[in-house]
Amino acid sequence: MARRPTIKDIARRAGVSESAVSFALNDRPGVSEGTRARVRRVAEELGWQPNSAARALSGERCGAVGLVLARPAHTLGVESFFLQLVSGIQEVLSAGRTALLFQVVDDLDAECALYRRWWAERRVDGVLVVDPRTEDPRPELLARLGLPAVTVGGTGAPGPVSSVWADDAGAMARVLDHLHALGHRRITHIAGLPTLAHTARRIASLRTEAAARGLGRREVRSVVTDYSDAEGAAATRRVLAEPEPPTALVYDNDVMAVAGSAVAAELGIAVPGRLSIVAWDDSALCRVTHPRLTALVRDTAGFGRLAAEELLTVLAGGPPRAREGEQPRLEPRESTAPPPAAY
Template sequence: MARRPTIKDIARRAGVSESAVSFALNDRPGVSQETRARIRRVAEELGWQANSAARALSGARSGAVGMVLARPAHTLGVESFFLQLVSGIQEVLSAARTALLFQVVEDLDAECAVYRRWWAEQRVDGVLVVDPRTQDPRPDLLARLGLPAVAVGETDPSAPLSSVRADDAEAMTQVLDHLYGLGHRRITHIAGLPGLAHTDRRIRALRRAADRRGLTAAEVRSVPTDYSDTEGAAATRRVLAEPRPPTALVYDNDVMAVAGAAVAAELGIPVPGRLSLVAWDDSALCRVTHPRLTALVRDTAGFGRLAAEELLAVLAGGPPRVREGEQPRLEPRESTAPPPRAY
């Protein structure tokens, strides 16, 4: 196995002392700009990389940021949202030569334990916090640890960390207005995990929009799931078996919407002839399903880029702030139409 280049190798090749190499590579004063440039050029030619463990011991940055996801692992394999989000995050971090340390855990307690371990081991310089909760212990924990963080999603305004957000309430209002305008009065929201802040916001926004239209809780309601195709299909089957089934279903992700369309086909319920379907977060699944699914469209990768940019700004000493992501917009397709008069 080839030996890794050392500071001594760089010093010998550049014709300087080892201390000069250390000053140049750690951005410390003590060498001229010309010498610093020569040393860095030699280091790059030799393929030298800083030892992250040694940098942690010296108090220097680790060159990595972390992201922990406390969701059932089986729900992630087919959901495109997180793939697009991570793609955008990686685009920014790669340009900044910063690594992303990603971990999936079973619950919120395990997530908090990961933050404590990363902080103790100085594994990451900061973290991206996903899935803000209605009762969320993470902002206070990260503030106590002094671990810089950015929340991906809207948080409590009093939370001591930066965040990037999209207006879920306005997006849900767009959906209800579209379905109501088509004539639907019995609408069921197949929601995501209870306890997530965005799930709660969507449910409350749907209720407010329904109240403004004079629709009762029996007519417009939300049913929580774990975001998986299995629970999405099961929830669809249950509500369609009711004596007065909904004429429109709104799903909190693309995977559940496609699963719901499959259940409707199995039950012989034509879409959109008797049942209209709407998906949150458009994806290729929504566009290749027949009929194509009406969906909320936004630049999810762009949302990830914004989150990564904000975390880098926080690491550079910037103040906590709220950044607004692109507003989701509803794109009507073939899966929504007026309900039949008999319904």
């Protein structure tokens, strides 16, 4: 393997001392502008890059931020949300030549242990925390460690670390508005993991909005899953087999909605003739499925950009704060219609 160039190699080729190279590359006084330009030119010619570990040990930033996912691995490969989120994060980080260190772990305990190790090893300058929990130890832990962090998908309430959040309650209200106006009174929400804060907010909002319209818990309810297409399909099959099945289903992601649509087709239940379907996150899947699925549209990549920008602000010394992302809008398509009179 080729040997990595060092400061000594740069000094030799530029005809200056190693200390002069250090001054030039770190924008410190002590060398002329001509020498600084020559040193940087030589460093570029040699392909030299600073050693992030050495910089971290010296108290400088290491040039990387961390992102950890504590979810079942099988639920990640088919869901477009995280790909879009990471693309937005990476767009901001790459512009500032900041690396993204990504890792998947088994559970929340493993995630917290990883944060402690990253902090002790000075592996990252800060972290983006996803999937906030209803009872979440991570913000307090990160504040205690002094590891800069931004929670992605928080509640909007003040906390020990910064957060970016979306109005899940308002989005659920818009979905129920749409279905109620069409005449639906039996609505089932095929929800995600119940320990996630945004799932809990959606479930609570569904109950509140249903009660405001005079609908009880037997007519409008939530069924929890793990976000996967398999569990989404299984939950769909169960609720459609009930004596009084729902006339509308609201899915917490696009993958489950498409899986549910396939189950309805298999059972001979026409969409939207007998069953209306709404997907929480819009994607290409929702737009190519027949019929095309009514969905909540939001700029997920933009949400990722907002989170990365906020983390860079925190790293620059900004105080903890909560920033709201763009509100999702409902895009009615062919999968929703009034329920049949017999239902």
